[in-house]
Amino acid sequence: MKIAGVLGGMGPLATIDLLNKIVKHTDAKKDSDHVHTLVDNYTGIPDRTAYILGNGENPEKYLVESALKLEAMGASFIVMPCNTAHYFYEKIYGTVKIPFVNMIEEVAKELDGVKKVGLLATKGTYRGHIYENIFNKYGIEIEVPPVDLQEIVNQLIYNLKEGKDNINEVPIDKVLDYFSNLGIDNIILGCTELPVAFEMLNVKGNFLDPTKILALSTIKLMGKTIKKY
Known part of the structure; x- marks a missing residue:
């Protein structure tokens, strides 16, 4: 059984928005038709922009920690609903053995x-x-x-x-x-x-x-059908 892992918390509203769009766009008639999802709403990840601008703590180790946690919990692949955090994509990708979707x-x-x-x-x-x-x-x-x-x-x-x-x-x-x-x-x-x-x-x-696009990609990777409106 496939499980989608969401590296979230950047910020919480954005994470909820992704989850909402995954549910909204999945063609489901019952609970089991929806996407099985693991979410790490890791709000303690330091601000990505602050670091890139030279004013804050490097969030890389926190991002890697979250990715490894999702992998250990059984995620089949990882999605990350934060554009700025993709600055660290290659570093995170290199630490896990499961696919990591690049939004x-x-x-x-x-x-x-x-x-x-x-x-x-x-x-x-x-x-x-x-x-x-x-x-x-x-x-x-x-x-x-x-x-x-x-x-x-x-x-x-x-x-x-x-x-x-x-x-x-x-x-x-x-x-x-x-x-x-x-x-x-x-x-x-x-x-x-x-x-x-x-x-x-x-x-x-x-x-x-990009959040909607990532949600649709998640649905497809899970082998689910996208709802037609």
Whole structure:
């Protein structure tokens, strides 16, 4: 029996969002039709962006610890609903004997024929070139907003993480207008808090949701059927 292992906690809302999307998109008529999942909601993993920017503790050993724990508990493969944490993907991948799905690569596979996309992400994801390092292999160009607009994206992400109730005051429209003015229609919500925030704010657009893409990949790997809407 296959078991999906979720290396989570970065943050808890993003982990719940992945689990919700796995359940929502699985074509299930009874409990046993759903995905058997092991979740390590490891909220103690140090902030990934802070480390990449040179201001925090290295989270690598915590990420490896979680991956090994999931493997020991019987996970058949690992998924990780955190874009910035994929900066450490190779290190984690090298410590486990089970497959470790690369969420960034799963997003790239969805962009068949698309040559340029916009990226909304943490400053750590921007600084670490996490998307560029994968997308270059697929011939997809990444457009990132200028530094002042990156601050707006970061503010939205961390306001949600911190449980603030004023995320509607963050001027995310300025960032979306930037991409619109460049004629970029496809925009990646490259932080797993962003799909949650955009749903709360009811922001509409042609957005690529890595959490949803990862959920669908998980369902497929489990040999389950994706629900058709």
